[in-house]
Amino acid sequence: MKKGNIFSPFKAIRHLFRKPKTLKYPFEPKEPARRYRGFHLNDWDACTGCGNCADICPNGAIIMVEIPEIKPEPGKKNQRPKLDYGRCCFCGLCVDICPPGALSLTGDYFHIHFDTKTFSFIPGDEKSDPEHFVDPQNYSLLKASLSHRKKNFPGFSPDIEYALFEPERVPMPQVEPEERSLSFIEQVLGYSEKEARAEAARCLECKLCEEACPAHLKISDYIKAIYLGEPEESLRKIYEDNPIPAICGRICMKHCEAACSLSVRGEALSIRWLKRFVADTVRDYQKALQQKPAPSTGKKLAIIGAGPGGLSMAYFSALKGHHVTVFDSLPGGGGMLRVGPPLYRLPIEAIDKDVNYIKSLGVEFRFNATVGKNISFGDILKQYDAVYLGIGMTMSRSTKVRNSEKCILALNFLERNKIREKVNVGKKVVVIGGGNVAMDVARESIRLQHIQHPGEEVVTSAVSLEDWDIMPANKEEIEEAKEEGIRFNPAWGPKDVLLDDKGNIRGLLCMKVKRVFDDAGRFSPTFYEDQEMILEADTIIEAIGQASDFSFIPKEMFDQLKFTPRRKIQVDEYGMTSLPGVFAGGDIVNTNLDAVTAIADAKIATEGVDHYLSAIPIS
Amino acid sequence: MNKEFKQELESIFRDITVNITDDVTPVIAAAKPQILAILRFLKDKGYGHLAMISCVDWLKEAQFELVYLVSAYLKGDNEEPGQEKITILLKTRIDRDNAELPTAIPVFENAEPYEREIHELFGIHFTGHPRLLPLFLEREYKIPPFRKDFDSREYVKEVFDKIPFVEDKE
């Protein structure tokens, strides 16, 4: 390096004539960058109150506080994060973990105040906290603070690609539509251990699901056990609240997954399939669970109906030491689930695995025993200390249009296909209905067609009053039905079943639907009389709803039985009906009409029955 | 680090294990009395840079693990190729109750502050060290603070929770 000339520094003198680089702050403020990590912004509508932000904060700067004005609902707690800016280091981990992407940072970073309490605050956004957010033209740097913030001042915001959670599910191996529509093999193949652990690893443990589940399973605990590679521990956790995991692991309506915080911007945790994984992996329930019923109380409980409700009731009550007998007209347990959901969704072995475990606890099952025929209701009331009604809805409704008696009713169709010999279907089948039962029927029908008419052209179409947007069946059921080739005719209503001269079905005459519900939201369909269509058919199946069969209850007793305005049996907080000692639950009580709600009802009634029985002397 | 070097080490020093899990960070585990000799040996073999001395408190096993990280400087033209990529982890375990070790300063002068720090934070004594004075801390601690049985959260509660919040003062 050459020693510089002593005058060389003066070469830089031209800098004197340049414009200064400094800003005239605060008259000329510096705009923060688009990704600036300033104060928080929380979209209250999107925020689920899951608390993941509080859990990840490295500085404990976030606590969750209850906001009484917000009404909690499934998938949403009424809690919102509260920030302590004395602790916050503006790292933005809370933004990257936030499952709904509600939390973000802004360009605001000024807050000067003598009251240190003001540094703790609950961030909102322009919608939830309008008075503290001002328009850019009214915004003044001199007033800038946590209560004087600029509108539309975005900073570091969530980006799903960089989220700290995994938004995508481990895909469930399934039989492809082309293959599965040819037989009744189970469609879902189940996770391998590796897949299950990878899926379980996605759970953020925020427990929104547990509040949404009607039976309040300890979901995050049993998922964690799967993640840790302890399926037996997981099974024990499940059995605390649900004694039919092999069944529910396949057909549960999964209220939990709808509430899962991951589902907002990604796919919900596959809670149902994980339960199934546990139920299928643990071969020997007895060994894993090691349960022993309490010493006998000497009290006798009769349960009518071996559906999910009856089974749960039997399990919980047996554990409490009561003597339990279950009556059902079917040849095995499971109730509607034994005969309703097709084999490709719920095989009989899975049902029997659960039922057999309950049997092993000493529960007495009397199958092929219809109350009212093989044994009278009166006798049961005499012989037992308490009775639980879990009789479900076992009768299919008919459209009652002209010639409808020529049609097949959904439940008959499903039951025969599942546990008796299969129904013969024609090449052109029409299914009336747009609910889940109709989907089951249609998808069974197309399988039967492929088996019974191999190589020939066959059609199964579905007709529903509801248009796509309000079709009651689950989205995935509709999707899978479409994949298998079911043709949908939404917003058409049946008018007449058309017969040929031999009296055989020839087709279905339909009318275009105007509206399904009236202004008050009641079901009351109206039609365009002039728009008609004929669907050719040789077989028509009606799947428009079910009803209960109370005929076994003697009239004078039935008259005392109280019903709700929605024609459900009225029960008190212990699950007891207006008949003393007669409890009820499941489809005859709740309006969810699914298995897990039947379990939830049974859990309530178990306590009720236990109280009731402990109050009466041993007979 | 190659096989021959491993064999050479194992033939010279008794009771040491040389574990070459990856190419760049071989691990040598040895007993306390051999440490200085091994360090000197490594230095003679060209590993002349003591990158640092670290210490891990294995509370459950009631041991401290001293880890000497040595690597090589560049030696101009007659270099053994690849040697400069290697950092050797020389480990030794000592009893927690009798936490004492000879200083490595005679071999590596820059061991001085590292040992001083370990003495302060873990309470390990280095015999022959010329100034085992406190390096960072100003208070006295009942347990040297980087030991696993020193609970910082407890300590913070004890010391700082007694100071009232600004708001509560009025």
Add this chain to the structure above:
Amino acid sequence: MRELELYFGPQHMGMVGNFSITLKVEGDRILQAISNPGYLHRGFEKLMEYRTWIQNFPIVCRMNVVEPDSMEMIYAMGVEKLAGLEVPERAHYLRSVYLELARVGSHLFGLWAYSNMLGFDTVAQWAMYHRDLVLDLFEELTGGRVYHIYIWPGGVRRDFPKGFKDKIVSALHSIGGCVPDYNNTFFENRLFYDRAKGIGKISQKEAMELGAAGQVLRATGMKYDIRKIQPYAAYDKVDWEVPIREEGDAYSRILVIRDEMIESVHMIFKLLDVMPEGPVYHRIPNPFKWTIPRGDAYVRIESSRGELGLYLVSDGGDKPYRAHFRTPSYPHGLIILERLLKGASVADVGNIMISLYVVAPEIDR
């Protein structure tokens, strides 16, 4: 003459950062110097044992305020090595660009410190202004000016925003364009030359003996740079040189810093040219369930001050069992400084200390 004990720093005009030296002097000759670190001891390594693997990521950068980025990098590398995480190709390039920007920013800060301490106020102002341009880039990329919290295990936190390449290029041009002025006013300025030449001289042998690395060693003629020796990120993807000097004094150290800065600017241009497209982040496991198998790892990189290492231990849990950083300022500030000050004049204390490029927070951790 009488022997005096003199406290130099932490409040002293010639002292950059919270650090102090106790001097035993006779006249203006220093007989003995004792480094006193600890003013910034926050016990980070202990704090890290209480935080999960991901919670440590926003914290490690705070160990070195001047150049937090290398800290992020070394932590990410340690975790990646222990947990066996993969990093996408493009992220390697982004990391290199980002780290080189950090080096430029850090060297400008060093230039500010040095020129400011010696009274070259104009140069100091320029250096600060140019460092601000780099900080603007960081703000644009990461949302933070000082603590960027950008490199995390599995890649980087966000891709370049739109038009960012152009902004890098224009900022670096304006810095590079000022190099002749820096030369005229500072590096080749006679006043500075006379002040720094021959001061704080160390031989290569002694530097090696005392565990030096970085500019301190490179100014004695050894091309010791971890980026070359054991390339990480994308440092083996483009051509670049390791600048060295032979003399081993303060002047050659600052020239190495200058040359390195210029080399970094060139390297960034090259990296920007060959950077591939693609993802920049390979998702880490669920932070609430993330555990790392039992084991330990040592990783090292070339921070702007020299060899930065991390010895990271996991006991199989969700938090580090032990994290220990080998920071370049540690040997430089604690041993070499004491050696070089012995026999020097009191007026050169700041001069020598800053030429060793010591940052105190990095020593204390």
